[in-house]
Structures are given as structure tokens and as C-alpha cells.
Amino acid sequence: MASGDEQVMRNKQVILRAYVTGFPKESDMQLRTTSTITLKLPQGSTGVLVKNLYLSCDPYTRTQMQHSDTPSSFRTLTPGSPITGFGVAKILESGDARFKQGDLVWGLTGWEEYSVINATKIESLFKIKNTDVPLSYYTGILGMPGLTAYAGFYEVCSPKKGERVYISAASGAVGQLVGQFAKLSGCYVVGSAGTKEKVDLLKNKFGFDEAFNYKEEPNLDAALKRYFPEGIDIYFENVGGKMLDAVLLNMRFRGRIAVCGMISQYNLEKPEGVHNLMSVIYKEVRIQGFGVLNYYHLYEKFLETVLPAIKEGKITYVEDVVEGLESAPSALVGLFTGRNIGKQVVVVSQE
Amino acid sequence: MASGDEQVMRNKQVILRAYVTGFPKESDMQLRTTSTITLKLPQGSTGVLVKNLYLSCDPYTRTQMQHSDTPSSFRTLTPGSPITGFGVAKILESGDARFKQGDLVWGLTGWEEYSVINATKIESLFKIKNTDVPLSYYTGILGMPGLTAYAGFYEVCSPKKGERVYISAASGAVGQLVGQFAKLSGCYVVGSAGTKEKVDLLKNKFGFDEAFNYKEEPNLDAALKRYFPEGIDIYFENVGGKMLDAVLLNMRFRGRIAVCGMISQYNLEKPEGVHNLMSVIYKEVRIQGFGVLNYYHLYEKFLETVLPAIKEGKITYVEDVVEGLESAPSALVGLFTGRNIGKQVVVVSQE
The missing domain is CATH 3.90.180.10 (Medium-chain alcohol dehydrogenases, catalytic domain)
Structure with missing residues (x-):
């Protein structure tokens, strides 16, 4: 042959x-x-x-x-x-x-x-x-992580102008975009990351309203209460574990949690326990896992949004x-x- | 005066x-x-x-x-x-x-x-x-628990004929109705309860397809795999804690968990940790907390469904x-x- x-x-x-x-x-x-x-x-x-x-x-x-x-x-x-x-x-x-x-x-x-x-x-x-x-x-930005951010934020979170959005692992491939989409949607946006350099990026390059270094926060619940005194409408979940537990204490009524990933848990033999799920009842919270594969049909629409935004400098990466x-x-x-x-x-x- | x-x-x-x-x-x-x-x-x-x-x-x-x-x-x-x-x-x-x-x-x-x-x-x-x-x-059945079962099952779970439904605390005020609604919707329905008498009620009076005594199951994951070899489409959550953890391991792709209550957790100083939330990502599961207060507008429609069903003996309580x-x-x-x-x-x- x-x-x-x-x-x-x-x-x-x-x-x-x-x-x-x-x-x-x-x-x-x-x-x-x-x-x-x-x-x-x-x-x-x-x-x-x-x-x-x-x-x-x-x-x-x-x-x-x-x-x-x-x-x-x-x-x-x-x-x-x-x-x-x-x-x-x-x-x-x-x-x-x-x-x-x-x-x-x-x-x-x-x-x-x-x-x-x-x-x-x-x-x-x-x-x-x-x-x-x-x-x-x-x-x-124009591939899987970009479409993940787009579908996860717009389709899963159903954001409304003025809502309070929190993003963990916010300087990552997906998080940096979710934050910029949220700002373009008129939301108040806070991100967390693990170094001062990343926190500076979030505030100075990606235009987040606030950002913090989660490694410097002995009490994540207190940190979230500082940035969200009235609670969180949308949490874009990239981290899991203790971060999710703290977020659950700070969700607002009818808040939405889009579960994109749980990077803090991937390397654990046994994932950490999440204790505050009862908040889901009192606050009628929706926790929605999602995968990008089911949103491929949105790719062309996504490109039509993101390509001009890149070229006009409205979104950076x-x-x-x-x-x-x-x-x-x-x-x-x-x-x-x-x-x-x-x-x-x-x-x-x-x- | x-x-x-x-x-x-x-x-x-x-x-x-x-x-x-x-x-x-x-x-x-x-x-x-x-x-x-x-x-x-x-x-x-x-x-x-x-x-x-x-x-x-x-x-x-x-x-x-x-x-x-x-x-x-x-x-x-x-x-x-x-x-x-x-x-x-x-x-x-x-x-x-x-x-x-x-x-x-x-x-x-x-x-x-x-x-x-x-x-x-x-x-x-x-x-x-x-x-x-x-x-x-x-x-x-005609008050808060009835409307809770109705809204939680039909509105939150979006059931389809043939889907596999699991209900914990299934002989309780809400659970017994959810199971009967699910049977009327053409679903396969399994419930759990804590005594033989209740299990008998589920199978013989409420028409569940299967029922089991969770107190006699040393391994809840194994029990659920026995009754749901192909997994669970809808979980009506009344219990929380270990039960939720076992259910998360057995959810099907795009499964829905309606969180009505977590009775196993209400008396604990610190709620149990739930470890298997990563399933939510892989299986794109939705966990939705809900409260009946937001479904009061459905009450008349609910009565129109349930009153005749009671009178015709299609639903029992x-x-x-x-x-x-x-x-x-x-x-x-x-x-x-x-x-x-x-x-x-x-x-x-x-x-």
C-alpha cells in the first residue's frame, strides 16, 4: 500500500x-x-x-x-x-x-x-x-476558553445590568473574558487571583471594579462580604472547595452559579467537603454545571461579538x-x- | 377604646x-x-x-x-x-x-x-x-407542601416521560406527592424512607416503582446504582448530606436536582461536607433551590389539577x-x- x-x-x-x-x-x-x-x-x-x-x-x-x-x-x-x-x-x-x-x-x-x-x-x-x-x-479568546466564557456567562448566568458578579481564577483563560463580558453588560465585577501581579492585571488591564489575592485572605467569607456587602448575583466558578463554600454564604436571592471548573479540587484524592449548600434553599440559588461542547452552535454568533470587540480594543487578552x-x-x-x-x-x- | x-x-x-x-x-x-x-x-x-x-x-x-x-x-x-x-x-x-x-x-x-x-x-x-x-x-396536599411538590416537580425539574426520578424522605408531606406526580408523568420512580412501614407505603399505596429503607443500606451509592443502573435524571432533594453526595455520583447527563429541603442537616452545628460536586461539571447537572412562596401564583392551577385527582382516587395522601x-x-x-x-x-x- x-x-x-x-x-x-x-x-x-x-x-x-x-x-x-x-x-x-x-x-x-x-x-x-x-x-x-x-x-x-x-x-x-x-x-x-x-x-x-x-x-x-x-x-x-x-x-x-x-x-x-x-x-x-x-x-x-x-x-x-x-x-x-x-x-x-x-x-x-x-x-x-x-x-x-x-x-x-x-x-x-x-x-x-x-x-x-x-x-x-x-x-x-x-x-x-x-x-x-x-x-x-x-x-x-477565540477558541474553547472564549466560547466557554461566552456561553457560561451569557447563556448559563443570564446576567442583567447592574448585577454583582464574582469570578474566581479570574485572570485565567476563561476568567479574564468573563469579567470583561460582565463589564460590557453593565455589571459590578470582582475577581480573585493568586498573586499581586494578577490582581493588578484584573484591575488595570481587564477593567474589573475590584480584585483581591485570595492567598492573602485568611477568611474568604469576610473578603467576599467586603467586596459584596449586598451579596453576589452571579458567581462564575472556576475553583471549588473552600471558595465555593464561602461564596454560598454570600449569594443573593435567586443568584446563579455557573460551574465551569473546580481547579482547587482536581489534584485531591478526595475532594473537599462543601458545607454551606443549605444556602441554596433559602436563597433559591441555581448551581449549573456546563460544558462548552453543547454550545458549539453559538460559535459563529460568538465570533461576531468578540472579533470586533478585539479589533476595537474593547476586549483584551x-x-x-x-x-x-x-x-x-x-x-x-x-x-x-x-x-x-x-x-x-x-x-x-x-x- | x-x-x-x-x-x-x-x-x-x-x-x-x-x-x-x-x-x-x-x-x-x-x-x-x-x-x-x-x-x-x-x-x-x-x-x-x-x-x-x-x-x-x-x-x-x-x-x-x-x-x-x-x-x-x-x-x-x-x-x-x-x-x-x-x-x-x-x-x-x-x-x-x-x-x-x-x-x-x-x-x-x-x-x-x-x-x-x-x-x-x-x-x-x-x-x-x-x-x-x-x-x-x-x-x-392542598396547602404549602402540595404546592411545593407541584412547583418543585413540574416547574423546577421539567420532567419528561420515561425519565428516572429519585425522591428522598419520600413518604413525607411533599415526597409522597412528588412520587405520585412523577408516576402520572410516566416516569420511573424510586423513593427512600427510614422504616419498613414507610417503604411499604411507597410501593403499595403511592405506586412508586421501587422503594428502599436508607437505614438498611450501608452504601448509599451502591443502593442507588441498584435501583438506577443507568443513573438518575431527576432528584427531588429533601435530605442533604450523605444522601446528596451519593446521588451526585449517580446523576445522568443534564440531570436536575430540585432542592426542597435538607432535613438531615437542620440539627447539625456544622452541616456535613458534600464532596462530589465535581459531578456537576462533567454531567452538566443543575442544582436548583426553590421556595414555595414564589409559586403562589400557580395555586389555582394546582388546585384544578389536584382536586379532581383526589376525588377520582388518582392521588392519595x-x-x-x-x-x-x-x-x-x-x-x-x-x-x-x-x-x-x-x-x-x-x-x-x-x-
Whole structure:
């Protein structure tokens, strides 16, 4: 079946060594430099062959690095195989009529130089039509995190002008956007983060009304009461655990909690207990988990909102970019120590 | 101001002695037989004077017996004053054009023989128009618990035919109705309760598909997996704590949890921790607290559904009736040991 024009290339990969327990370590992953790939789709394939350009480091990946008995909207990673995640890639060959050689796409791909994305995964790919913004933005503000922020805030939280919005992990890939959407919606917006530098970003770059360093607050309940003396209408939940417990004490009547993630819990053998759920009854609070996969139909509408806002400078975005697949394991691990400032991106190739 | 026709009557009352901590005891309340009342509204009053006939024992009352700094949709009880709660009463005198002497009403009243319900509280009163059912039903199936079950199931849970419904505290005032509504909606319905007698009621009288005694289940997660091998679409939450934690492990994608109450938590100094909230993300679960006060506008529609169903025998209701105000403290305390079988009612007077 092999033909003479097939090109065999080195294909550096980041492999999951074994299922992870506790905090992920760089050594849970392995850079494999010995893999090769034939730069040709298998005959009859209806998938695509891509060259990966940018990879996205996302907290949810940690939840896939462990064994799971429970079904998830994402599949779990397999030890011995490359990490998978969102990225920006260029189509080298396509067996799907919707894509052609040279197209730029974003979606689920592998942590490697080249990936074959087979037909069952191809629905996660979006063709990139607007290239007058940084391509890496399609791992963040214009990709999965951006659509997550958009759907989570506008669709799940149903915000109204003047409402009081709190965002944890607020300088992250999703949080920084939720805060800016909330400001554009006329809300009062407070964010928390884990360093002074991030707090400054929230206030001075993203235009949050207030921001605080949660690590300097011995009592999160008291901190929230300081910034929300009349309580919180909308909580965009990225953290979980003690933060959620403190927020529950400060929700307003008919408040909404959009549960996007719980990064403080991903590395725990047993998640922390949340004690203040009775607030949900008295205050008629809605807690809504959501996943971006169910909002892909909003992507075009989302772009129509966000692209002009970027170009007009009404929305800004901060990325933390590292170079090379070899930097990917430490970049991923860094999400859980809060080392990254803004959206964590890995450059695989500048094309 | 006093005039000759004012009648001074003994007014037996059940008084809250002091704020309660931990499990409520009968001695937290006191039967006061020395109070009197002038059977005449104060001049100019726009309230009503009522004779109380039936009182409702409701778990939520426990949450009002303690000091609270957080606002609630119900007010907190005051030590030295009568317990307040839902009941059925007869109007003796009315300063409000909507009610006249002799009208039967249900709504918020006091644990005493006679009550003056002032104008600020009068919005909670409903005139009883249908008296061809037991009057005590207006403390239960036709009153607050009935409307709670109706609104909580139909409005909060958005049930679809064939969905899998789980109800905890299922033989209680609300649970027994939710289960019957769910069966009428074509759902698969499982309930839990704390005695064999109650489990039998669920299966044989209320028509649940399955029922189990949670006290005999060493592993609630395993019990739920036995009855819901494909998971739970709708959980009607009356219990909280460990039960909620087990349910979270068994919710289906886009499942809904209507949080009506958390009776297992009301007597704890510190509520139990709930550990499995991350399921909310993966399964996109909605947890919605709700209170009946916001669904009063549905009451007439509710009656139109439930009254015929009662008369045609399609819905049945079990009450646990005790006689006399002096029995009220033990009846209320009994809710928390599960002594009552069905809706706990106290007869104050047969008119």
C-alpha cells in the first residue's frame, strides 16, 4: 500500500506515562523524540492530517489524566499515548470535504508535531476564517476558553445590568473574558487571583471594579462580604472547595452559579467537603454545571461579538506563551501552582 | 377604646423558649395555658382574627428556631413568642375586604387557639373554597407542601416521560406527592424512607416503582446504582448530606436536582461536607433551590389539577394526625426522628 511519495517525519510527542494521582508532575509526562509519522492519510481515511502549531494548556486536562469509572463529556487520556487537547493546526491532507490542504483549524488535537484526527473527532474542528488576529488566540479568546466564557456567562448566568458578579481564577483563560463580558453588560465585577501581579492585571488591564489575592485572605467569607456587602448575583466558578463554600454564604436571592471548573479540587484524592449548600434553599440559588461542547452552535454568533470587540480594543487578552513541545509538561503543571499569567499557550511550530 | 361586647378568651399557645441548637427537644417549646386574647380586632386593623383549626408540622420550622444572621425568605422565630407555621383557620373577624367572618383559610398562622394575622402577613392566606375534602388537607396536599411538590416537580425539574426520578424522605408531606406526580408523568420512580412501614407505603399505596429503607443500606451509592443502573435524571432533594453526595455520583447527563429541603442537616452545628460536586461539571447537572412562596401564583392551577385527582382516587395522601396543641411539640420533634408516617398534622379544634 505504501507509495513512493510518502514522507516519513520525526513526530515529537508528549506522552502520558501513567495515570496521575495528586498534583501532576512533569515526570507524569514524557517527551518522546523517537516517534515518526508517515505524512499521508491512510487510504480511504475520512479524517485529516494536521501539523500542530499552538497547543492549549487547560485545567480540565488534569481530570483526564486519572482513571475514571464515571462517564464524562470528554474521554479520559490513555497512558502510553500522547496527551490530547485543544490546539491550532494546519491541514496537510484532508479526507473530509469540509477541509482542504492549507486550511487553519482549531479543535481537539494531540500534543505532538503532527496528528491524524480521525473522522469521529473531526466534528470538534473549526476552520479559522479570520487570520488578522494572533493565531494563538484560537487556543484561547477565540477558541474553547472564549466560547466557554461566552456561553457560561451569557447563556448559563443570564446576567442583567447592574448585577454583582464574582469570578474566581479570574485572570485565567476563561476568567479574564468573563469579567470583561460582565463589564460590557453593565455589571459590578470582582475577581480573585493568586498573586499581586494578577490582581493588578484584573484591575488595570481587564477593567474589573475590584480584585483581591485570595492567598492573602485568611477568611474568604469576610473578603467576599467586603467586596459584596449586598451579596453576589452571579458567581462564575472556576475553583471549588473552600471558595465555593464561602461564596454560598454570600449569594443573593435567586443568584446563579455557573460551574465551569473546580481547579482547587482536581489534584485531591478526595475532594473537599462543601458545607454551606443549605444556602441554596433559602436563597433559591441555581448551581449549573456546563460544558462548552453543547454550545458549539453559538460559535459563529460568538465570533461576531468578540472579533470586533478585539479589533476595537474593547476586549483584551493576556497570554502566557512558551516555546516548544518540550515546554508543554511544565506549562501544564504550572496551571496548578498558578505560575501562568493569563492563557497558557505552547508554540509547537510557527508554521 | 374597649367596648362592652369584647370577649376575653383563654388562648393556649406553644411558645419557643429559646433558640435551639442541635436536635430540637420538646422542652425547647412550652405550652402556655395562661394567655388570654380579646376576641376583637384592634380598632382600624386591616388584619384578621382567626380561630386555628389545624396546624402543620414542617421540617423548615427547625431552621427558624435558631438565631440567624443571614436573610431568609421566611422570618426567624422569636423566643418567648408562639411558634408560627402553616395552618387552617376560621375567620372570626376581618379588617380586609377579601375575607369575611366564617371564611375558612389556610396560610401562616400561630401555634395557639386564636391568632391575629396582621396586614403584612395576610398575603399568605388563601380562602378555602372546596370543603368536600378533609379540611386538614389544606395543611398538606392542598396547602404549602402540595404546592411545593407541584412547583418543585413540574416547574423546577421539567420532567419528561420515561425519565428516572429519585425522591428522598419520600413518604413525607411533599415526597409522597412528588412520587405520585412523577408516576402520572410516566416516569420511573424510586423513593427512600427510614422504616419498613414507610417503604411499604411507597410501593403499595403511592405506586412508586421501587422503594428502599436508607437505614438498611450501608452504601448509599451502591443502593442507588441498584435501583438506577443507568443513573438518575431527576432528584427531588429533601435530605442533604450523605444522601446528596451519593446521588451526585449517580446523576445522568443534564440531570436536575430540585432542592426542597435538607432535613438531615437542620440539627447539625456544622452541616456535613458534600464532596462530589465535581459531578456537576462533567454531567452538566443543575442544582436548583426553590421556595414555595414564589409559586403562589400557580395555586389555582394546582388546585384544578389536584382536586379532581383526589376525588377520582388518582392521588392519595397519608396524614399523621395528633390531637391538641399540647401534642404539637412532640409532633414537631418527631419529624426529625422520622416518627411520623405521612404528613404531620395537629388538630387544634374541630371548629
